[in-house]
Amino acid sequence: MQNTNQRARFVYRVQSWWKKPPLILIYLLFLILSIGSVYGVLIHNNQFFYGDDLGFHLARIEGLSQSIQQGTWFPRINYFITGGMGYATGIFYPDLLLYPAALLRVAGLTLAQSYLWFVLLVNWVTFVIAYHSFHVIVKNSHKSLLFAFLYGMASYRMSDLIYRAAVGEYLALMILPIAFVGLYQVIKGNERHWLTLAIGMSLLFYAHLLSAGMMILFSSGFLLLNIRGVWQEKRRFLAIVKAVGVTLLLVANSLLPMIEQLLFQRLRVQDEPVFYLQRQAETIGEYVRTAIQNIGFNNIGLPILCLLVLWLCLFRRLEKTDSQLLILAVTFFFLATSYFPHWLFHGTTLNAIQFPWRYFIFVTFCVCWIMADNYNRLFSNQLGQRVVVAVLVVSVLIVNLTGQIRLTEFEARRGGQVTLNEVDGETQIGYGKEYLPSNMSSWASPTGLLSEPSDVVQTANMSRSKNVFSLDVVTEGPAKLIFPLIYYKGYQVRFEGEGTVSEVEDAEKFKEADMHGFVQVKVSGSGRLTLWYEGTLIQKGSFYLSWITLFVILAVSLSRKWKNSQMEKLQK
Secondary structure, three states, X not given: OHHHHHHHHHHHHHHHHHHOOOHHHHXXXXXHHHHHOOHHHHHHHHOEEOOOOHHHHHHHHHHHHHHHHOOOOOOOOEOOHHHHOXXXXXXXXXOHHHHHHHHHHXXXXXXXXXXXXXXXXXXXXXXXXXXXXXXXXXXXXXXHHHHHHHHHOOHHHHHHHHHOOOHHHHHHHHHHHHHHHHHHHHHOOOHHHHHHHHHHHHHHHHHOHHHHHHHHHHHHHHHHHOHHHHHHOHHHHHHHHHHHHHHHHHHHHHHHHHHHHHHHOOEHHHXXXXXXXXXXXXXXXXXXXXXXXXXXXXXXXXXXXXXXXXXXXXXXXXXXXXXXXXXXXXXXXXXXXXXXXXXXXXXXHHHHHOOHHHHHHHHHHHHHHHHHHHHHHOOOOHHHHHHHHHHHHHHHHHHHHHHHHHHHOOHHHEEOHHHHHOOOOOOOOOOOOOOOEOOOOOOOOOOOOEEEOHHHEXXXXXXXXXXXXXXXXXEOOOXXXXXXXXXXXXXXXXXXXXXXXXOOEEOOEEXXXXXXXXXEEEEEEEEEEEEEEOOOHHHHHHHHHHHHHHXXXXXXXXXXXXXXXXXXXXXX
């Protein structure tokens, strides 16, 4: 009798868990998926698949960790990249979401270990965010689980994570559901949640600027499809305006210094586009072929393609919001193909997207959302619904497993711990070297110092600590000193002694060599010269502006929660 009661209690508990799974079990499942989805290519045999952008992002992490260890917690210039000459990743590639990896490196882990734990963390958090974001809207644990599974295991996200090692983009995929939930709530009538939209868009910006720009396109499309309801409720427009305003304040720390630097000097990104949209776009057939082969940098995956076709055939079964998402999915898929006239936008900021198949981010998101929200519409009985889910789950797992197996065949792209720990900062500057000064052609030793004319300059006791150069200088007449530092706005110089020194400027000629793009000062007399990167007033002001905005948001939110709790106590 006792065994029967125990068995009955166990069955009842399992049934309860099935109806409403405990969060701890859900999180454990996400952890297993996070490890299993990358085990074969990032963990097994201590080998890494050396993704396209991996070296550059490892150099970013290493440079950030070195700056933190030296006491500079928010560096604008990365002195590990370019072998010590400094590259402005802190201005053009926000580091906010890289801090977990950098802090692991500071704690003593190797660069490879730090990156691996970072990937696993991002993987797990992506599942968690996807689950809770969907649950906020749909209020169904099973559907939320399915969305998190489909989205977290999506082929394009896995391609970003492994094949491309596109850190900014897979961080954006992690944040995207938050931004969409905020957008959905504001546009669909719950305008009180405009702050969710602001926070989601801000985090997207700090994750990947290009993805944030594409999210603006997506949001505009979603708004256009719902313009009648928004127009009738002016409060929703006001909520959008507030979200935009707060977003600009939160991202000012990165946006304003970026604009300042682009206005201050010409950079390669302004004059020499590395990629053109039309050249990178492919036909539908080519994208299907890549999906069938299940490998590549633009692999949208067979599951997403099949589900997209399925719901196009069943369009009339969808409710309004899901039908709108399907329209956007088809639109962005079309934008990713060569059938769209991308050449019309080569001279515009839209070309900064570089690869039209980046739009697969939104195709993937929309299709996963639609499927999770509507799988129960395929069959009226529970058995049919469960079979659909089971087939879908097995198919996605098989696609992921075969993809990992395919990647192990790329021996030339697989590097062990040694390869990852010996990242060369001088060579890892990114494929396009977009943020070097425009037309910069020379290179210099990161420890050298050039003087012109050299016969009238004597230097001694030169030292470098962090980003500070110090040396004794004696000149018989006016002379130029060219430092092995890439020229960006924010360098300052001080001269202590008898003589004068100019402001920091762009370098000129050195023995017929064009040293354009390096830091130069003109000095005369004798004394101690110190040159360092101090940053700019806009950099400092925008930093405090963003942090003050964040603290105000937190203070107001906590205050409201406290007042609500007090009101609830009084009502009781």
